[in-house]
Amino acid sequence: MELICPAGTPSALRDAVAAGADAIYCGFSDETNARNFPGLNFSRAEMAESIAHAHDEGALVLVAINTFARAGGFELWQRAVDDAVDAKADALIVADVGVMEYVARAHPQQRLHVSVQAAAANPDAIQFYVDRFNAKRVVLPRVLSVPEIAAIAKAVKCETEVFIFGGLCVMEEGRCSLSSYATGKSPNMDGVCSPASHIQYREENGMLVSRLGEFTINKFANGEAAAYPTLCKGRYQTSEGAGYLFEDPSSLDATTMLPELKKAGVSALKIEGRQRGRAYIERVVRTFRQALSALDQGLPVPSDALRGLSEGQSTTVGAYKKTWR
């Protein structure tokens, strides 16, 4: 299985290559990619240089052009596609049907991956992208269990890629407007979710209150670890009970699922976190490289090595092991 690592900067890309990534994914510093954070991502020149470096070291670079093109602004996405092709990207990761159609028409030789934002959760949806745009790989949503992934991998005529570590969406990716409801900024249109620019903290009766836009997302007692106020991982109340109604403030760690994912026929494993620092990326990549080597040699996979790196200090295998099904 290919190990795919995020890079928010050219130096993070070099670290990930050195730590043993098979492929790195990254994006241009504009609204064409879904981690459109200040100070992050690549200029055109940085992209070309970074891809050349990765190729010298035997690693691939996948360029994420995975937001939905703004109406009236389609040229920006077309230019991102053209420039990524010119920079010799090994694949483009795309979510928008209009952008996919452009890639297939203007650059028929370019390898195309279906972004997780494209919400391809079943074999028919995936086959649509394969048939219409010649997609070679699909990144599966984090809402599927391992048996469902195995069934999909068997049924579709393309490779499958799954997330194994980092942020965890509990809503289907690419179909969530919760962030824009509270802040006006959405993953689909702006490449951000629950953006830091709209978060405020305040002290209230000895509690730390986190707010997103005009809404309270959580309250923490003294000494309680205060997780980042991602909207779907807040604490809320209803007439029938209160608490973490959607998901606890946990992140994904599927280390223990690696043997099952391999058996399921998954082609590539993806680490989330282009917004993360170099030290984090380096450690996560190195740890997963070791875990995959152990797996290949038939040795037990170490499971606890990454504890402490996750937001809110707790991790979950997410939907992969479907206890709620």
Place this chain on the structure above:
Amino acid sequence: MGEANQHKAGPEMKLTLGPVLYNWKPEAWRDFYFRIAEEAPIDTVVVGEIVCSKRSPFIAEHIPAVVERLSSCGKDVVMGSLTLMSLTRERNAMAELAAAPELTMEVNDLSCLGMLGDRPHAIGPFVNIYNEATAKYFASHGAKRICLPPELPLTAIRTIAAALPDVTFEVFGFGRAPLAISARCYHARLNKLSKDNCKFVCEQDPDGLAVFTLDNEPFLAMNGVQTLSYACTSVLGEIDDLTEAGVRSLRLSPQQCDMVEVAKVYRDVIDGKRSVAEGAAALTAIYPIPVANGFLYAKPGSTFINNVAEAQRTARAL
């Protein structure tokens, strides 16, 4: 009410009744549509369970009668597809729906497009159409009607509609805005049940279960695997803007209130028989939930911009 805020828009703006998103009692569901058929000034009705396939069997036996009644009363009937499909039985049900030549399907998941080939169809608000290039692609493969995603701002709506004058564009006009879909059921989670053994607890909340912040701010509404806004969308003040932008139908999404009256309010405001302010006051009486329209203005979707008050302020300033 003065004539200043009377709508100038002609009768070209139509009304669509979106599918019932909640788990209603089957007989109540059937009777709701029978009354819509007879009494509501609605042009197109989308029927079918689009949120959770576990609910589908309950309404299935009433669908033929409902479709028949709506059609015989002159409504165009469209069958909505599921929004998120992962099970084989869900896939097979949609393939069967897509194969029925006498029914128009509203596609809420791309997997249905392969089943339809390029046969004429509608596209629902859960397919991501954010720009004119994507809209053109779908239109060139059989999409005749497109209900755009609720979070799209008016500027984007205008650009997309202008690029495709032959497609009927629709936007979300009334009801709690659908914001997210998950494979996980939050009603089951709240009741400490598994999804497979959910006991259909969502039926206790036929208008969605209100979700408040820890500071008691009304925020969201839970509907099984779906999450909606707490606030009710209202675009009464934007009917002229939407018409001018090329929108040809407003989608009214069923809530637990008198939807026939809701439709009459929208129809009257479109036709200039009631002012926006009169319509808004009537709507508040029919469905006393705070209103929101922020998405249209590229603002947080939870906010409400009082377009009429803004227009009056501007008029005074001039």
